[in-house]
Amino acid sequence: MTADHPRPPPRRRLFALGRNELKGLFWQVLVVGIAVAVIAFLWSNTVTNLSARRITTGFAFLGREAGMPIADSLLAYNPGDTYFWAFVVGVANTLRVAVIGIVLATILGTLIGISRLSTNWLLSRLAAVYVETLRDIPLLLQLLFWYVLMQALPAARAAWRPIEGVFLSNRGLILPAIPFGPSQLAVLGTAVLGCAVFYLIRRWLIAQQMRDGKPRPAWPFALGLIVVVPAAVSLVLGVSWTIEWPQLRGFNFVGGLTLAPEYFALLIALVTYTSAFIAEIVRSGIQSVPRGQWDAANALGLRRSFMLRQIILPQALRVIVPPMTSQYLNLTKNSSLAVAIGYQDVVSIANTTLNQTGQAIEAIALIMAVFLTISLSISFFMNWYNARIALVER
Amino acid sequence: MSAITDIPDAPRAARRPQTGNPVLRWLRKNLFSSIPNGILTVVLLALLAKGIFSFLQWGVANAVWLTPTNDSSACRAVRGVGACWAIVPEKYRFILFGTYPFDEQWRPALSVALFIALYYLSTRRALWRRELAYLWIGALALISVLMWGGVFGLSFVSQDRWGGLPVTLILATFGLAFGFPLGILVALGRRSKLPAIRSLSVLYVELIRGVPLVSLLFMASVMFPLFMPAGFNIDKLLRAQIAIILFAGAYLAEVIRGGLQAVPRGQYEAADALGLSYWRKHRLIILPQAIRHVIPPLVNTFIAFFKDTSLVLIIGIFDLLTTAKTAIIDPAWQQFSVEVYIFVAAIYFVFCFAMSRYSRSLEAPTTPK
Numbered sequence: 001m002t003a004d005h006p007r008p009p010p011r012r013r014l015f016a017l018g019r020n021e022l023k024g025l026f027w028q029v030l031v032v033g034i035a036v037a038v039i040a041f042l043w044s045n046t047v048t049n050l051s052a053r054r055i056t057t058g059f060a061f062l063g064r065e066a067g068m069p070i071a072d073s074l075l076a077y078n079p080g081d082t083y084f085w086a087f088v089v090g091v092a093n094t095l096r097v098a099v100i101g102i103v104l105a106t107i108l109g110t111l112i113g114i115s116r117l118s119t120n121w122l123l124s125r126l127a128a129v130y131v132e133t134l135r136d137i138p139l140l141l142q143l144l145f146w147y148v149l150m151q152a153l154p155a156a157r158a159a160w161r162p163i164e165g166v167f168l169s170n171r172g173l174i175l176p177a178i179p180f181g182p183s184q185l186a187v188l189g190t191a192v193l194g195c196a197v198f199y200l201i202r203r204w205l206i207a208q209q210m211r212d213g214k215p216r217p218a219w220p221f222a223l224g225l226i227v228v229v230p231a232a233v234s235l236v237l238g239v240s241w242t243i244e245w246p247q248l249r250g251f252n253f254v255g256g257l258t259l260a261p262e263y264f265a266l267l268i269a270l271v272t273y274t275s276a277f278i279a280e281i282v283r284s285g286i287q288s289v290p291r292g293q294w295d296a297a298n299a300l301g302l303r304r305s306f307m308l309r310q311i312i313l314p315q316a317l318r319v320i321v322p323p324m325t326s327q328y329l330n331l332t333k334n335s336s337l338a339v340a341i342g343y344q345d346v347v348s349i350a351n352t353t354l355n356q357t358g359q360a361i362e363a364i365a366l367i368m369a370v371f372l373t374i375s376l377s378i379s380f381f382m383n384w385y386n387a388r389i390a391l392v393e394r
Numbered sequence: 395m396s397a398i399t400d401i402p403d404a405p406r407a408a409r410r411p412q413t414g415n416p417v418l419r420w421l422r423k424n425l426f427s428s429i430p431n432g433i434l435t436v437v438l439l440a441l442l443a444k445g446i447f448s449f450l451q452w453g454v455a456n457a458v459w460l461t462p463t464n465d466s467s468a469c470r471a472v473r474g475v476g477a478c479w480a481i482v483p484e485k486y487r488f489i490l491f492g493t494y495p496f497d498e499q500w501r502p503a504l505s506v507a508l509f510i511a512l513y514y515l516s517t518r519r520a521l522w523r524r525e526l527a528y529l530w531i532g533a534l535a536l537i538s539v540l541m542w543g544g545v546f547g548l549s550f551v552s553q554d555r556w557g558g559l560p561v562t563l564i565l566a567t568f569g570l571a572f573g574f575p576l577g578i579l580v581a582l583g584r585r586s587k588l589p590a591i592r593s594l595s596v597l598y599v600e601l602i603r604g605v606p607l608v609s610l611l612f613m614a615s616v617m618f619p620l621f622m623p624a625g626f627n628i629d630k631l632l633r634a635q636i637a638i639i640l641f642a643g644a645y646l647a648e649v650i651r652g653g654l655q656a657v658p659r660g661q662y663e664a665a666d667a668l669g670l671s672y673w674r675k676h677r678l679i680i681l682p683q684a685i686r687h688v689i690p691p692l693v694n695t696f697i698a699f700f701k702d703t704s705l706v707l708i709i710g711i712f713d714l715l716t717t718a719k720t721a722i723i724d725p726a727w728q729q730f731s732v733e734v735y736i737f738v739a740a741i742y743f744v745f746c747f748a749m750s751r752y753s754r755s756l757e758a759p760t761t762p763k
Binding site for chain 2: 027028035046048050119121122123126132133135137138139140141142144145148149333334336339340347351354361364368371372375376
C-alpha cells in the first residue's frame with residue numbers, strides 16, 4: 001500500500017457537481033418544469049372557463065340547501081338539509097356497503113377457497129367454476145344483472161318467504177330486526193368492552209403459560225366478560241330484546257329491517273365478485289404452506305383444529321394478508337358503481353351535486369378526498385395487522 | 395367443510411389394495427372417501443341436478459328462439475317460465491355495433507376480426523420480435539381507416555356513431571398500447587435516484603390508484619372541458635380513452651416496478667460496467683428481463699382492465715355493455731333484459747377466459763431449453 005505517501009486531498013469546490021449530477025439535475029428540472037407548465041396551463045384555462053361561466057370556486061356551496069332526495073340512507077336526511085350533510089350521508093352509505101361487503105366477501109371467499117382444495121372432487125370443481133365465471137365477467141354487468149333480477153321479483157303482496165319472517169320482493173329484502181336504542185347500545189358496548197378486556201387477559205394467561213408451561217383455561221373469562229356481564233347489565237337496565245317481525249300492511253311492509261333493492265343488489269354483486277378473488281388468495285395461501293408442516297403437525301399427533309389454528313393458518317396468513325388488502329381496497333372503490341343503479345353512495349351524491357351546482361372541481365376533490373382517506377385507513381390497518389403476523393426471524 | 399387435499403393420506407392409500415373397477419375406484423377416492431364426504435357429494439349432486447334442471451327448463455325447453463321481426467308476443471307469452479332468446483337475433487346487430495350505419499357494419503365486424511387476430515398473434519412467443527410492433531401499428535392504422543372511412547371510397551362515419559364491441563376493444567387496446575409505455579416510464583421514475591422525478595411518479599400512481607375509475611371518468615367527461623382553452627373541445631370517446639390510459643398507466647407501473655425489483659443487482663452493475671447509458675441499459679438489459687418476470691400478473695391486469703372498460707357506461711359512451719342496456723329500452727322487449735345480459739356476459743367471458751387460460755399456460759413451469 002502507499003500508506004507512506006498519502007495523496008493530497010482533492011480540492012473542494014463549493015459547487016462540485018460531477019457530470020452525472022449535472023445530468024440528473026437537468027432531467028429533474030426538465031420534468032418538473034413540464035409538469036408545472038402543464039398544471040399552470042390547465043389551471044389558467046380552468047380559471048378563465050369558470051369565470052366565463054360565473055361559477056365561484058370554493059366550498060361555500062356546501063352550506064347551501066341540497067334539495068336532492070336520498071331514498072335510502074343510514075343517517076336521517078331530508079332534502080332541506082345542506083350539501084355538506086348530503087355528502088356525509090353519502091359517505092355513510094358508501095361505508096355501509098363497503099364494511100358489510102368486506103366482512104361477507106371474506107367469509108364467502110374463505111369458504112370457497114377452502115372448497116377448492118377439498119378432497120371432494122365435485123365440491124372443488126363447483127368452487128372452481130364459481131371462481132372462473134365470476135372473475136371473467138365485468139362487475140358492472142353483474143351488478144345490472146342482479147338489479148334486473150331484483151326488479152323482476154314479485155310485488156310486496158306476493159313476496160317470497162324463504163324463511164318465516166323474511167320477505168323477498170321488489171321492495172327489497174325485509175328481515176326481522178331488534179329495534180336499537182341507547183339502552184341496547186349500552187349492553188352492546190359492555191360486550192365490546194368485555195371482548196377487549198378478555199383479549200388482554202388472554203394475552204396475560206398465555207404469557208403465564210409460556211413461563212411455567214401450565215395451561216390455563218381462558219373460557220371462564222370469556223363467558224364472564226362477554227356473556228354474563230352484558231346479560232347482567234341488560235337485566236339491571238331492563239332492556240327489551242323483542243324481535244320486531246315485519247308485517248304486510250297494504251302495499252308495503254311495516255317494521256323489521258329493509259334492505260332496499262339497490263343496496264341489496266349492490267351488496268350481492270360486490271360480495272360475490274370479490275369473493276371469487278378472495279377464494280383464489282386463500283387457496284394459494286394455504287397451498288403455500290409447505291407439506292412438511294402438515295406432516296410435522298400430524299407426526300406430533302396434534303388435533304386437527306389445533307393444527308389448522310396454530311400451525312397452518314399463521315403461515316398461510318402471511319401470504320394471504322397483503323393481496324387481501326388490495327381486494328378490500330378494490331371492493332371499496334368498486335362500491336362507486338352504485339351510481340349505475342341509483343344507490344346513493346358518495347360518488348352518486350357528488351355527481352348530483354355537480355350537476356346541480358356546477359362545482360365540478362370541488363365535487364371531484366371531495367370524492368377523491370373521501371376515497372383516499374378510506375384507502376389509507378384500510379392500508380394502515382392491514383399493514384399493522386400484517387406486521388403483527390409477520391414472521392419474526394430470530 | 396370437508397378435508398383439505400394437502401393432508402397427507404399417502405400411507406393409508408398405499409395400504410389399500412388397488413384392485414377393482416377403475417371408475418369405482420375413482421368415485422370412491424374422489425367423491426365417497428368418507429361418510430361426511432359421501433353425504434356432501436349426494437347433497438351437492440341433488441342441488442346441482444335441481445339447478446341444471448330448472449335452468450334447462452327455463453333456457454331450453456320453454457324458451458323462444460325466434461320470433462317474427464319486432465314481434466315479442468311469443469316471448470311475452472312464456473314470460474317467467476321460459477327464456478326469450480329471440481331477443482338476441484332481433485337485437486344483435488345493435489348490441490354488437492351500436493348505431494353504426496347498418497349497411498356499413500361489415501367494417502366494424504372486420505375491425506373486430508383484426509383485433510382478435512392481433513391478440514392471437516401477440517400470444518405466440520415465437521413472434522415476440524420487433525416486427526410485431528410494426529404489425530400492431532399497421533393493423534391499428536387499418537382499423538382506424540375501416541372505422542372512420544372517408545378514404546378509398548369508404549363513407550365517413552363519425553365516432554359518435556360507433557358502438558358496441560369495437561368500442562370496447564378500441565378502449566381496451568389503445569388504453570393498453572399507450573398505458574404500457576406510460577407505465578414503464580412511471581415505473582422507472584419511481585425507482586429513479588432523482589428525488590423530484592421519484593416523488594412525481596409516486597404522487598401520480600398513488601393518486602390514480604387511490605380513487606375509483608368512475609371518478610376519473612367523471613373527471614374526463616365533466617372537468618376536461620374546463621381544463622381546455624375556450625372553444626377547444628375534444629370528442630367524448632377520446633376523453634374517456636385518455637382517462638383509461640392514465641388509469642392503466644398507474645396500475646401497469648406498479649406491476650412493472652415489481653418486475654424491475656426482481657432483476658438481480660448484478661445485471662445493473664454489469665450494464666454499467668459495459669458503459670451503457672441509462673436508456674440503453676434499460677432498453678437492452680433490464681426491461682426485457684423485468685417484463686418477462688411479470689408477464690402473468692400483466693395478463694391479469696389486462697383482464698381486469700378489459701372488464702373495467704365497461705365502466706364507460708356511466709358517462710354514456712356506447713361500449714358493448716351500454717348498447718346492451720340501450721337495446722332493452724325498447725318497450726316491446728323491456729322485460730327480457732336477463733337474456734341480453736347473459737348474451738353480453740358470454741362475450742366478455744370468452745375474451746377474459748381466453749386471457750386467463752393464456753396467463754395460466756405462461757405460469758406453468760416451462761421446460762428448460
